[in-house]
Amino acid sequence: xxxxxxxxxxxxxxxxxxxxxxxxxxxxxxxxxxxxxxxxxxxxxxxxxxxxxxxxxxxxxxxxxxxxxxxxxxxxxxxxxxxxxxxxxxxxxxxxxxxxxxxxxxxxxxxxxxxxxxxxxxxxxxxxxxxxxxxxxxxxxxxxxxxxxxxxxxxxxxxxxxxxxxxxxxxxxxxxxxxxxxxxxxxxxxxxxxxxxxxxxxxxxxxxxxxxxxxxxxxxxxxxxxxxxxxxxxxxxxxxxxxxxxxxxxxxxxxxxxxxxxxxxxxxxxxxxxxxxxxxxxxxxxxxxxxxxxxxxxxxxxxxxxxxxxxxxxxxxxxxxxxxxxxxxxxxxxxxxxxxxxxxxxxxxxxxxxxxxxxxxxxxxxxxxxxxxxxxxxxxxxxxxxxxxxxxxxxxxxxxxxxxxxxxxxxxxxxxxxxxxxxxxxxxxxxxxxxxxxxxxxxxxxxxxxxxxxxxxxxxxxxxxxxxxxxxxxxxxxxxxxxxxxxxxxxxxxxxxxxxxxxxxxxxxxxxxxxxxxxxxxxxxxxxxxxxxxxxxxxxxxxxxxxxxxxxxxxxxxxxxxxxxxxxxxxxxxxxxxxxxxxxxxxxxxxxxxxxxxxxxxxxxxxxxxxxxxxxxxxxxxxxxxxxxxxxxxxxxxxxxxxxxxxxxxxxxxxxxxxxxxxxxxxxxxxxxxxxxxxxxxxxxxxxxxxxxxxxxxxxxxxxxxxxxxxxxxxxxxxxxxxxxxxxxxxxxxxxxxxxxxxxxxxxxxxxxxxxxxxxxxxxxxxxxxxxxxxxxxxxxxxxxxxxxxxxxxxxxxxxxxxxxxxxxxxxxxxxxxxxxxxxxxxxxxxxxxxxxxxxxxxxxxxxxxxxxxxxxxxxxxxxxxxxxxxxxxxxxxxxxxxxxxxxxxxxxxxxx
RNA sequence: AGGGACUUAGCUCAGUUGGUAGAGCGCCACCCUUACAAGGUGGAUGUCGUCGGUUCGAUCCCGGCAGUCCCUACCA
Numbered sequence: 001x002x003x004x005x006x007x008x009x010x011x012x013x014x015x016x017x018x019x020x021x022x023x024x025x026x027x028x029x030x031x032x033x034x035x036x037x038x039x040x041x042x043x044x045x046x047x048x049x050x051x052x053x054x055x056x057x058x059x060x061x062x063x064x065x066x067x068x069x070x071x072x073x074x075x076x077x078x079x080x081x082x083x084x085x086x087x088x089x090x091x092x093x094x095x096x097x098x099x100x101x102x103x104x105x106x107x108x109x110x111x112x113x114x115x116x117x118x119x120x121x122x123x124x125x126x127x128x129x130x131x132x133x134x135x136x137x138x139x140x141x142x143x144x145x146x147x148x149x150x151x152x153x154x155x156x157x158x159x160x161x162x163x164x165x166x167x168x169x170x171x172x173x174x175x176x177x178x179x180x181x182x183x184x185x186x187x188x189x190x191x192x193x194x195x196x197x198x199x200x201x202x203x204x205x206x207x208x209x210x211x212x213x214x215x216x217x218x219x220x221x222x223x224x225x226x227x228x229x230x231x232x233x234x235x236x237x238x239x240x241x242x243x244x245x246x247x248x249x250x251x252x253x254x255x256x257x258x259x260x261x262x263x264x265x266x267x268x269x270x271x272x273x274x275x276x277x278x279x280x281x282x283x284x285x286x287x288x289x290x291x292x293x294x295x296x297x298x299x300x301x302x303x304x305x306x307x308x309x310x311x312x313x314x315x316x317x318x319x320x321x322x323x324x325x326x327x328x329x330x331x332x333x334x335x336x337x338x339x340x341x342x343x344x345x346x347x348x349x350x351x352x353x354x355x356x357x358x359x360x361x362x363x364x365x366x367x368x369x370x371x372x373x374x375x376x377x378x379x380x381x382x383x384x385x386x387x388x389x390x391x392x393x394x395x396x397x398x399x400x401x402x403x404x405x406x407x408x409x410x411x412x413x414x415x416x417x418x419x420x421x422x423x424x425x426x427x428x429x430x431x432x433x434x435x436x437x438x439x440x441x442x443x444x445x446x447x448x449x450x451x452x453x454x455x456x457x458x459x460x461x462x463x464x465x466x467x468x469x470x471x472x473x474x475x476x477x478x479x480x481x482x483x484x485x486x487x488x489x490x491x492x493x494x495x496x497x498x499x500x501x502x503x504x505x506x507x508x509x510x511x512x513x514x515x516x517x518x519x520x521x522x523x524x525x526x527x528x529x530x531x532x533x534x535x536x537x538x539x540x541x542x543x544x545x546x547x548x549x550x551x552x553x554x555x556x557x558x559x560x561x562x563x564x565x566x567x568x569x570x571x572x573x574x575x576x577x578x579x580x581x582x583x584x585x586x587x588x589x590x591x592x593x594x595x596x597x598x599x600x601x602x603x604x605x606x607x608x609x610x611x612x613x614x615x616x617x618x619x620x621x622x623x624x625x626x627x628x629x630x631x632x633x634x635x636x637x638x639x640x641x642x643x644x645x646x647x648x649x650x651x652x653x654x655x656x657x658x659x660x661x662x663x664x665x666x667x668x669x670x671x672x673x674x675x676x677x678x679x680x681x682x683x684x685x686x687x688x689x690x691x692x693x694x695x696x697x698x699x700x701x702x703x704x705x706x707x708x709x710x711x712x713x714x715x716x717x718x719x720x721x722x723x724x725x726x727x728x729x730x731x732x733x734x735x736x737x738x739x740x741x742x743x744x745x746x747x748x749x750x751x752x753x754x755x756x757x758x759x760x761x762x763x764x765x766x767x768x769x770x771x772x773x774x775x776x777x778x779x780x781x782x783x784x785x786x787x788x789x790x791x792x793x794x795x796x797x798x799x800x801x802x803x804x805x806x807x808x809x810x811x812x813x814x815x816x817x818x819x820x821x822x823x824x825x826x827x828x829x830x831x832x833x834x835x836x837x838x839x840x841x842x843x844x845x846x847x848x849x850x851x852x853x854x855x856x857x858x859x860x861x862x863x864x865x866x867x868x869x870x871x872x873x874x875x876x877x878x879x880x881x882x883x884x885x886x887x888x889x890x891x892x893x894x895x896x897x
Numbered sequence: 898a899g900g901g902a903c904u905u906a907g908c909u910c911a912g913u914u915g916g917u918a919g920a921g922c923g924c925c926a927c928c929c930u931u932a933c934a935a936g937g938u939g940g941a942u943g944u945c946g947u948c949g950g951u952u953c954g955a956u957c958c959c960g961g962c963a964g965u966c967c968c969u970a971c972c973a
Contacts (some may be wrong), residue, residue: 011933197970204973222973235973272972279973286973346971391901395968398900402969490968525909558921559910564902565967567909575922578935589932645911645920660932668931750939757939763928794930853917862953871916871954878917 009591013584015548019700023137026703031075031717032142034082036475043079044480045071046464047143048488048496049086049151052125053093056135058522058530058556058568059489061540065553066519066560066640067487068141072696073635074484075142076721082480084467085143087130089151091415091456092186092352098124098414114413121414138544140553140699142717149467151459152416159466160416160459161433163507168420168431172368173408175420175429179281179288180407182360184306185353188411189364191455192404193495195348195357204343205328206273208336209234212250212259218243219338221273223345224283225331226323228253229312230301231260233279235290238264240275254336255327256313265290282361300361304411320358365409365418365452372502373403379501379511388517388638392490399494406499408455415453422448461499464512477508486513489521517638520565522556530568538568550698551577554644557697561641579648580701583694586656587705590687593667597680599710606711607685608678610733615785616662617682619742622734623654624686628722631693644697651690658746659686665787684711685730689722696721741781744816745788751812751823752793758839759810759831766796767825772803774820782821810836811892812843813885822888833896840893847882847889854879 026032034044045067050060067083075081098121099109109117136143149156167173180189205225208217220234231253236243243262250259267290268277281291282298291298301312308315308323315323331337348357377400379385380393387393409418421430423439424446430436438445459466464483468476482504488497497516504512524530530537543552547570554576559566600606610618627650634643666672666679688711695702695716706716713719720726752769761767771789773779782789782800790798803822810825827833857863858875 009932012935013933220973224973267973269972277973284973286971345973395901398969561911564910569909569922571922572909574935578933581935582933585933585936587932592932642911649920656932657937664931753938754940757927760927760939763930763938850917857917857954860953864953866953867916875916 009588013581018704019549022700022703032144034144035080038080040080042479043074044082044483045485046084046483049088050132051090051093052087052129053097054132056132056540058538058540062556064139064141065556069696083143084147086149091412095412095414117413135541140549156466159462159470161419162471164419165431165433175365177363179359179361180364182358183350185355187304189407191407194351196351197346198349200347201344204341206338209251212252218276219274220276220278226327227280227283230280230282230299231278232296233260233263235263235265235268235277235279237268237270240270263294283359285359364407367406367408369403369406373400375505376501385511386515392518408458409452410455412453418450418452420450457495460496461503465508482511483513485515487517490518519560523565523567525569547573547577550580550701554698557640558644590683594710597710608681612674612678615738615742618735618738620659622739625731625734628724632723661792662788665791692719692722740817744819745785747814749792751814755810755825759835766794768797769795770799770824772822778819778821806892806895813888837896840889844889847886850882
């Protein structure tokens with residue numbers, strides 16, 4: 001063991017030695033590239049564009065693993081594949097990052113000015129943005145990188161403008177004064193979907209509002225006493241007898257000099273509190289609706305930054321929380337505070353900044369969604385777009401039914417500026433694709449552009465076609481629109497999926513994709529959401545470094561079933577790392593035994609004749625055929641975890657555990673040249689299929705192994721995906737009958753191992769065994785596979801024949817299909833027979849349970865009358881077999897003592 | 898409040914036309930057997946949440962209840 005170690009493959013698979021090199025090689029060879037024009041069928045996926053500020057998290061890893069799996073599978077199936085990568089400018093997130101930088105420099109974007117600030121964000125983007133794109137390469141994502149699109153690229157911006165202008169002209173975009181969700185931290189509007197409701201423990205304040213005529217007071221309850229400064233009415237239920245006479249009278253609004261009317265409205269719940277509600281139309285969505293019904297004035301008491309404005313009188317300038325305290329204190333002084341009770345309620349928070357969202361009256365731009373939603377609903381109802389899993393269809397349709405107009409303006413600087421100009425002269429709005437130099441209405445040159453930018457999701461909604469060159473006519477769109485599948489999490493069905501469908505139908509007159517595959521969210525081992533604040537977020541880049549990208553991908557894919565959330569644990573990851581190692585070592589073993597194998601001229605098509613093949617060879621080919629079929633069916637049905645688990649079991653429990661063991665004697669024992677050559681061919685072919693089958697799941701290790709295979713083409717990534725249709729010649733060499741025979745052999749070996757294990761016979765000790773077949777067929781099968789049995793069960797001697805004397809013998813009946821064998825192990829002198837007695841008793845007990853259950857069922861005349869004949873027969877057969885096995889075991893037991 | 902999902906081995910989950918429950922990890926025992934100790938062989942473990950109904954037969958279909966979770970909308 002000094003200096004003369006041979007250089008060969010390590011017995012540990014080391015992903016770090018492989019992944020970077022392989023990725024570069026793929027990339028250099030252009031395997032990820034799509035053809036704009038092709039005779040091959042298209043398959044396209046657009047990547048949900050990650051935020052330019054983002055870095056890879058496990059959610060991406062899951063999302064991308066699925067997409068890359070599909071893309072690689074389809075590519076191997078011969079499709080012209082496009083996986084189109086992109087990057088989102090992420091208005092709020094990116095602006096916040098740069099604003100934080102400015103803060104460190106003791107300046108603000110306002111001081112810098114809009115133009116300079118936007119320049120600054122671009123600088124940031126060019127320097128730090130898009131780090132995630134590099135991380136995606138670590139995962140193995142096979143995107144067509146040459147086509148990377150950024151949402152602020154010129155082409156996309158053109159598309160955005162065109163869509164805005166056209167929708168405006170159709171009356172589907174309008175500007176209006178409405179109550180919207182306002183984030184005081186961002187000083188911007190946000191959409192309903194960006195509001196997260198959280199349960200907050202607060203208080204409910206009961207306040208007296210004196211009647212203006214001095215004849216008493218009404219008691220109202222509120223969780224937000226400070227908003228009373230903007231009250232313009234109090235409301236009661238129209239049929240509430242307690243207050244019927246008061247409707248139409250006025251109350252004196254405390255802390256102000258205003259009097260406000262008492263109105264009646266169905267909205268009021270008589271049961272709740274005192275049945276009297278204060279109405280603040282400018283700061284509550286329900287009150288806003290009431291206010292509109294009753295034409296109440298709307299008094300806005302807030303500034304954009306969340307402080308109280310001049311309408312709040314003495315409270316002006318205070319923040320909401322301070323004003324609340326002060327208002328309550330002042331009311332108490334006046335004796336108008338009746339009581340304060342603890343109260344938990346749901347409060348809207350900004351999903352970006354986590355500040356409390358304020359309903360705020362302001363002028364914003366909106367998309368009228370009803371006309372767009374109707375066709376978007378129809379294409380899902382009709383099945384033109386299919387959700388996978390199907391259960392999300394309901395969720396989608398439900399949301400489309402209650403959809404409201406979409407507020408698309410944001411008071412930010414980073415994003416697509418709204419292409420609308422206000423005229424200084426006629427005050428009218430000019431909306432145009434190209435910056436206008438004069439007003440479209442009066443021709444005046446004094447135009448100023450709207451300050452606001454568009455919601456980031458506005459450009460995202462156009463993604464399936466804006467990334468392909470729209471509004472220009474392009475080959476890319478001809479070939480790849482509509483895209484094939486959209487892969488995303490359920491959290492953005494409404495933000496994104498629905499809006500893409502609406503926009504695709506409106507502007508391309510076709511759906512943007514055929515299938516929407518929805519996956520769950522990744523949680524930690526305890527089932528908590530992964531988040532930075534909890535500190536339980538695993539960094540996929542670190543995981544890849546430690547365990548390998550393939551192991552990570554396999555871990556995620558293997559548990560993605562049924563669109564449910566999945567729990568992530570490194571323990572499981574370790575298991576799949578082990579699987580990669582297993583595969584690696586199986587390949588090492590195979591390659592060692594193929595070292596002297598000369599690749600035939602016909603390469604991939606090279607096969608032995610069936611007559612040259614061993615039973616094990618025919619068996620593994622048969623099993624391969626079954627697996628190829630199953631995997632194809634699972635993938636087609638989007639059952640990725642089933643496909644992954646099927647392959648895992650085939651590679652480990654069939655190929656490694658049995659086939660490689662079966663063929664060892666062929667390579668190690670006395671050499672039969674023909675047999676060896678046949679087995680080598682089969683081994684090379686089967687390993688080749690395994691590598692290809694696994695490639696979309698574990699691309700790196702499979703490509704690395706593939707490149708060392710004696711039988712292969714250019715690269716795993718572009719080789720054909722195995723399918724029974726493409727593998728006819730090879731699979732024809734498999735035999736179901738032989739496979740069944742080999743399964744009997746496996747069961748016999750398992751029975752001997754079981755006897756050995758239970759009787760604690762040392763693994764190193766070779767023993768003698770008698771096999772007593774009950775029929776000629778079993779006799780033949782055992783005879784032909786004697787070597788395998790002796791090797792794998794570690795036998796000194798194996799007799800096949802009569803059962804003979806059972807004295808002091810362990811006995812185990814085995815049966816499969818129509819073959820029966822008694823496995824007999826003489827224990828004399830080997831072990832303490834107590835263990836064997838226990839073992840047999842245990843086996844008998846188990847069989848007796850079966851007999852009891854079966855007897856009961858079969859003796860029920862109703863069962864015989866109603867159950868299908870097939871089921872009855874099967875039960876009877878099983879009963880007989882179990883009984884026969886019991887008697888065999890009992891006979892053995894009698895001979896033991 | 899409305900809608901939906903889930904409840905199966907210690908843990909994570911399969912179980913697709915209703916016919917005597919499976920995997921991985923973990924656990925126990927024995928083994929460094931020349932691909933792999935990141936391995937091998939053997940083993941143990943379940944009133945399939947609970948109560949009813951349909952059925953010859955229910956983990957599976959239907960209903961009630963309990964628990965967990967998600968979504969949507971909100972009662973001031």
